[in-house]
Amino acid sequence: MQEVILSARKLSKMYGNHIALNDVNVELKQGEIYGLVGKNGAGKTTFLRCITGQTFATEGVISLFGVGSERELNKQRKRIGAIIETPSFYSYMTAEQNLEYYRVQRGIPGKHCVREALHEVGLLDAGKKKYKSFSLGMKQRLGLALALMNQPELLLLDEPINGLDPFGIVEIRNLLLKLNREKNITILISSHILSELTNLVTYYGFIDQGRMVRQLSSEELAQESKQYIELKVDKVEEMTALLETRLGCTSYKVTPELTIHIYDYLDQPSKISEMAVRNGIALNAITIKDINLENYFIQLVGGKSND
């Protein structure tokens, strides 16, 4: 069985009267890449800060690497690497000088870890280039190198892809996949743009106004966000029975509003409508729906995306 690396149970956080986190449960197993998705202000950073101990949860229990007591938790936190805010690097220093500065400040033993971390993120060649002339992608990679210096087993990354161009997004994604696969680092990454996490994340958590709205695997998300036929009929049970017996179609679901979503027969919707009519079922609507990832996100949390 995979080890549970991070468990947060019934986590709540109040800032005065404002509820930033409300009864949030998250479990992260070894080797997973968990995407925490939510609009600005949803509570993502607050959640990450509770995990790293930068702020304290008002209620709830956190355990890391199977350990939950407050004193022990702080020891376990040393096994985390995190980028929660853009780290402030010195503009006139090189990548190596900046990391060396933080290594000494944080008391991380062994100078070699600086070059190792730079190698991991592909910045060893940045040489004498000063931080001020780095591209945004390079800056993000340096932030990642900083988080990697203490050889973490769990990486917590708050919006590391924010603002990057498509090339930069792919670069960071590949880097994170490499760290995950080759070093077995478990990753929790937040974003307010769901599509940024595609092909990276294995498990999603959607957070809105401090509440966890939905958690599902990437396979489940792919299933739910693909094209389907939406069918509105008067006799739902009869229709689903026909779908199964006559068309051998089992890839459908019935929503709480009693519409049927069919994931097969997208190229032949007329087969479905003809069958309904032949069997005396009134067909109120048949539409092909194309729910892309961003629409899925918007539907889930309500309102507009704040991309």
Ligand SMILES: Nc1ncnc2c1ncn2[C@@H]1O[C@H](COP(=O)(O)OP(=O)(O)OP(=O)(O)O)[C@@H](O)[C@H]1O
């Ligand atoms: N130190 C603080 N004091 C008071 N309120 C805060 C504090 N930090 C965050 N909040 C509030 O808590 C809510 C959650 O903020 P949080 O930063 O966790 O959201 P987020 O999902 O990370 O969004 P963003 O991407 O904008 O940072 C917001 O309404 C925010 O205004």
